[in-house]
Amino acid sequence: MKYHFNKIEAQWQKYWAENQTFRASNDSDKPKYYVLDMFPYPSGAGLHVGHPLGYIASDIYARYKRHKGFNVLHPQGYDSFGLPAEQYAIQTGQHPAVTTKENIERYREQLDKIGFSFDWSREVRTSDPDYYRWTQWIFIQLFDSWYDNKQDKARPISDLIEIFNTSGNTTVDAVCDSDVEAFSSEQWKSFSEKEQQAILLKYRLTYLAETEVNWCPQLGTVLANDEIVNGVSERGGFPVIRKKMTQWSMRISAYAERLLQGLQQIDWSDSLKESQRNWIGKSRGAMVTFQVKDYDHTIEVFTTRPDTIFGVTFMTLAPEHELVDIITTPQRKKAVEDYKKAAAQRSERERMADVKTISGVFTGAYAIHPFTKEPVPIWIGDYVLAGYGTGAVMAVPCGDQRDYDFARHFAGEPGMPKIKNIFRDADLSQSAHVSTPQTHIDHSDFLTGLPWKEALRVSIQKLEETNQGYGKINYRLRDAVFSRQRYWGEPFPVYYVDGMPQMIAQEHLPIRLPQVEKYLPTEQGDPPLGNSSMWAWDTKRNEVVANQEIDHQTVFPLELNTMPGWAGSSWYFFRYMDPHNEKEFVSKESQAYWENVDLYIGGSEHATGHLLYARFWTKFLKDRGWVSVEEPFKKLINQGMILGNSAFVYRLEGQNTFISHNKIGDHRVQPIHVDVSLVNTSNELDLEAFRNWRAEYKDANFILDDQGRYLVGREVEKMSKSKYNVVNPDDICQQYGADTLRMYEMFLGPLEQAKPWNTAGISGVHAFLKKLWNLYHNDEGFFVSEEKASQDSLRTLHKTIKKVTEDIENFHFNTAISTFMICVNELSAQKCNQREVLEPLAILVAPYAPHIAEELWKQLGHHQSVSEAPYPEFEQEHLVESQKEYPISFNGKVRFTMTLPLNLNKEEIEKQVMQHEKTQKQLEGRSPKKVIVVPGRIVNIVG
RNA sequence: GCCUUGGUGGCGGAAUUGGUAGACGCGCUGGAUUCAAAAUCCAGUGACUUCGGUCGUGUGGGUUCGAUUCCCACCCAAGGUACCA
Structure with missing residues (x-):
């Protein structure tokens, strides 16, 4: 009887839907x-x-x-x-x-x-x-909360207001903006409502702040780093610049330590936990304050190595640092302006990835070293990122490779002093010194002669004593920007009164997305919601009303951004x-x-x-x-991600001519993604289909190879619509069935490993299901016997139960499926058709191939879904082994095997092996130096 | 660049704690069946070989009686890198 998978699958899918087989109850004894x-x-x-x-x-x-x-x-x-x-x-x-x-x-x-x-x-x-x-x-709840470091948890903002009312903010240890000033309860009470709101905003878990974005003036929109290719927008190829914008942020940094500690109690892979640890990036060090020479400004830097403070040769600010415009000398103004402009055109990612091109410019200004009081030249360089730490670093070329490279690159230029070496016996001719436990500090006043770890401690102590810095734990994790200048996202339940954000009361939620004519930003550069004529909040009627009703008395403008x-x-x-x-x-x-x-x-x-x-x-x-x-x-x-197998055509630069991959040679070409459905398995492009694919290729010319073919290039990368490498599963369900698809995807390889998609090999899994079906059927139909199964069949079954259960618990689905294949191959050879074996087998297979399992289960005479059947129990008695075929190796190389009882001890095994004629033949009369016997595993003879 | 993962036959992959490298499947070769094809079944299949063996898990070293597995250095690929989802 044939395995009609399409019919079986449709039937059971209908059954599950009609009977709500998988509906979960919130109330159960299980x-x-x-x-x-x-x-x-x-x-x-x-x-x-x-x-x-x-x-x-x-x-x-x-x-x-x-x-x-x-x-x-x-x-x-x-x-x-x-x-x-x-x-x-x-x-x-x-x-x-x-x-x-x-x-x-x-x-x-x-x-x-x-x-x-x-x-x-x-x-x-x-x-x-x-x-x-x-x-x-x-x-709204995040807005109504602040983070109390003392209790190490978020608390209602009303608690904070109460504290301010009774004792100001000096007793509060909260996570907040760095520019909060101290005030007493009297001062708090004397502030206006607006002033109070402004202060509270600095404490709330979601707050408004100026953050940098990738701004594309031509598109009038903000772009993700992902949408920028080689410094221009992916759509249209327009220039992109870095720009500041007021946006909602989430104070995730308040939770940095708990996010780190929490990793210890969850069962995630070590590599993933490591990724999160690195992302949170906890480091110990010190904040150091440098006075700017001739200005009433200071530069704050975080360093993990305050012990190298006497090695500070210069300072580097991010080009976006707020002090740059203030302190740059008139002579350096032009150079600094030009550099800032150039840096604004590079994305953060480019700036991080590119370490080969060293660039920077001297501002002409100097900072004052906290201990020596000597002037330290201030540079700007785009390897310092505004969003990281304080956006400024103290550069110690003798101990940091990037600083070293920077100093070497600008050696001899105005504002770049000779590298200061503060390590004892360090060789700086080739690279910066890498600190080891033996590293000692030299030429550093009160730190001279100390091992660097000790110097680290002393330097922090001294910074604190002189009020020029303090020990600090720093996290790389930045607060998360929560505003998007998009249409298709959640609107904020926020309106603005006199520039201050107000929350809409929860009983009036949801605030629904308004209708807009256009999904683009407005001509004034406002986000798309700015196109809506119905986007104002009436505080009397508590509803969204027309913009023209805005009077700033009872009707106010709503937030134009949406959530990410x-x-x-x-x-x-x-x-x-x-x-x-x-x-x-x-x-x-x-x-x-x-x-x-x-x-x-x-x-x-x-x-x-x-x-x-x-x-x-x-x-x-x-x-x-x-x-x-x-x-x-x-x-x-x-x-693991299933990767696509992208196909590329190669356009000759500036022409509408495409050259076959094997003919490119020295031609300058631009690779372009082409839809994988236009290419056959031999990488040959269907030229007609390609011309019809998109209007711009209608008149394309081709340079073919000697066989008259156009061959595409291939590359394995993430499956995505924009790469035209998406393969959808429908055809496979149609052709082979869902059970085959399910088993094939699992059979492809380890679940956690990334692998490129390829349908070659699916026939093997399909053949397996047919063989499984045939165990329960003969030519006439269902054919399962009630007789006792053979020892061999029971052995096969229980071996399978054991292995498949271990595999499923460990998420090794690929090996579980090979185990099923071995099982079905063995049972077929044994001509097994006994219920005693086939009934448990149907349950074992059910999680993988549920449709065929349901059908077999029904044919076995059951009236309930197989999903309710209890899992078969493994019985050890069917798998007892008494003998082992030992591999006998000489100097680690296996020469022959011999079968011995498993209950022999080491000495008995060695004796039997040494007596074997092949052993004597291998040794050619030599006596072995050593015989290693691992009972139940292997014998190795050395000599 | 940095972080994470991976690299084993023609291909996807297997190998529990350092113990017979290549399970299972695809592909390929030969055979059976068939008027023929599909489907199915059987056998073989890492490379080289003077048929004794030799080599072989990205590359180069190391530890060990024994290394795909552990250590060091390097090369290559994929994912992430804070506004793709």
């Missing part, structure tokens, strides 16, 4: 288990074969846990705000909500075909007003616990039942973005008492 996928952004390209990789893995695990008797929550939803829908709207005028809805429908259709056990009754969409009202609500993509994804895992609650973002009871995510699966590209923000918000919600957990995700697995 232990709970929460399995979550990182929800997808519904892109216009549809689901690609990379998405299901993680979903299949989590689905296998969720189904496995159900067999093991758990109440499993396995939901799915959509991260549906984002830039691509907005760009599509800009190009076509189509409202992003419409495109997004269509894309979601397409995703759902595709997901349904793969047979996932999602509880769709809990679906969430971040762009749904019923969802984003709670994102707005959380924003990570807002909605920082808390969605809580919403699945209680998705339809209209009173709270999640009820206390639901959250207490589900706690947090037991298993989270998603791509490693989120290692430091989403995963850090979600941890931050969870900790905040815990502090304020809305949830009971400190960490959102107990265990996390990063599925």
Whole structure:
């Protein structure tokens, strides 16, 4: 009887949907288990074969846990705000909500075909007003909170106001802006309402601040680093400059230490934890204050090596540093201005990546060394980034390679003194000195002669004594910018009274996105929401009203920015616990039942973005008492990305002629991504299809190779619509079935490893499922016997149970599938058709290939879904071994094997091996120096 | 540049704690079946070889009786690098 996968799969998908087989209850006697996928952004390209990789893995695990008797929550939803829908709207005028809805429908259709056990009754969409009202609500709570270092938690802002009223701010130890001045309770009370609000803003966990952005004047918009290629915008190729803008920020830095410490209690891979540790970047050192010569200004620097303070040869400020314009001397003005302009045109990433080009310019100004009181020249250089630390460094060329390179590059120029060497016996002729435990400090007044670690301690002490600095723990983690000049994101529940932000009361949420005519920034350079004529807040009627009603008395302008993509994804895992609650973002009871995510699966590209923000918000919600957990995700697995196999055509520079990859030679060409569907497996381009692909290639000319073919170049890279390398899974479901797709994606390789997509090999997995089917069927139909199974078959079954269970617990799905293949091959050879073996086998396979398992289960006479069957137990008695085939090696090389009983001890094994004729032959009369016997493993004869 | 991960046959990959390198699958070769093809089944398949063996897990060193596995240095690829998701 044939295996009709299409029919079987459609039937069971319908059954699961109609019977709500996978609906999770918030009330159960079983232990709970929460399995979550990182929800997808519904892109216009549809689901690609990379998405299901993680979903299949989590689905296998969720189904496995159900067999093991758990109440499993396995939901799915959509991260549906984002830039691509907005760009599509800009190009076509189509409202992003419409495109997004269509894309979601397409995703759902595709997901349904793969047979996932999602509880769709809990679906969430971040762009749904019923969802984003709670994102707005959380924003308001952040605004209403400050971080108390003494209690090491976030507290309501009302507590802080009370403290200010009773004792001013001098007793408060809070995380706040660096420019807060001390005030008493009397002073606080004497401030105007506006002054008080301005001060509070410096303490709130979300606050307004000036931050740098990539500004593209021609597009009139801010760009992500990702949208900038070689210093110009990806769209249009326009210049991009760095510019300051007032934006909402999140005080994630308040949580730096807890985010670091929390890593110890969660089950994530060491590499991922390491990434987060490096991102948080905790370092110990000192803040040092340098007075600027002839000015009433100081430069603050953070250094991890205050012990090298006497080695300071010059100082470097970021070109954007606020003092640059003030202190630059008239003679240096032009050079500094030119340099600043050039630096503004380089993205932060370029500046970090490019260490070969050393650039900088002397300001003509000097700082005063805190101890020697000698003048220290002040330079600017773009290797110092404004956003890092204080945007200024003290340069010690003898101990830091970048400073060394900078000093060498500008040696002899005005303002660049000779390198000061403060290390005893250090050779500076080639490079900076690398400190070791033996390093001692020299030529450094009170530090001379000390080992550097000791000098570190003394230098901080001295800085503190002389009030010129203090020991400090610094974090690389910066506060997170929370404003986007975009349309398709959550609107802020914020209006402005006299320039000060005010929150809209929570009962009036959600504040819905307004309709706009155009999704581009306004002509004045305001964000897209500035195009709306209905974007003002009436504080009397508590509703959004027309802009013309703004009177700054009762009707005020609303915030024009929207929230970033990570807002909605920082808390969605809580919403699945209680998705339809209209009173709270999640009820206390639901959250207490589900706690947090037991298993989270998603791509490693989120290692430091989403995963850090979600941890931050969870900790905040815990502090304020809305949830009971400190960490959102107990265990996390990063599925490796399925990479695309991009294809390239090569355009001769400045022409509309394309040259075959194997003919490029010395031609100057521009590689252009071409849709992989236009290329066959031999890398040959379909020229007709290419001409029809896009209007600009209609009249393209080609230089073909000697066989008359146009060959494309190939490159493995991330699958994305813009690279035209997306492969979608629908065709595979159609041709081979969902069970084959599920097993093939798992069989491709280790879950955590990145791998390029390739369908070669899928036939092997499909053949396996057919063989599995044939164990239960003969030509006539279902054919399973009630007789006792053979010892061999039971052995095969239990060997399989053992290995597959170990593999699933360790997420080694690829080897589990080879184990299934071996099992089915063995059972076929044994002609096994006994229920005793085939019934447990159907359950074992069910998490991987649920459709075929359901069908076999039904044919075996069951009326319930196989997903409710208990997992088979492993029985050791079927696998007892008494003999071992020992490899016998000579000097580490295996020469032959011999079978010996497993109960022999070392001496008995050695005796038997030495008596063997082949041993004597190998030794050719020599007596061995040593015989190493590892019982149950190997014998090695040395000599 | 920096951080993280990876590099094993023609290809995807396997190898539990340092113990027979290449499981399982694809591909390829030969055979059976067929009028023929598809499908299926059987056998072989790391390279070299004077058929004794020799070499072989990115490159070069090291530790060890024994290294894909541990250590050092380097090369290459992918992901991230704070406004793509």
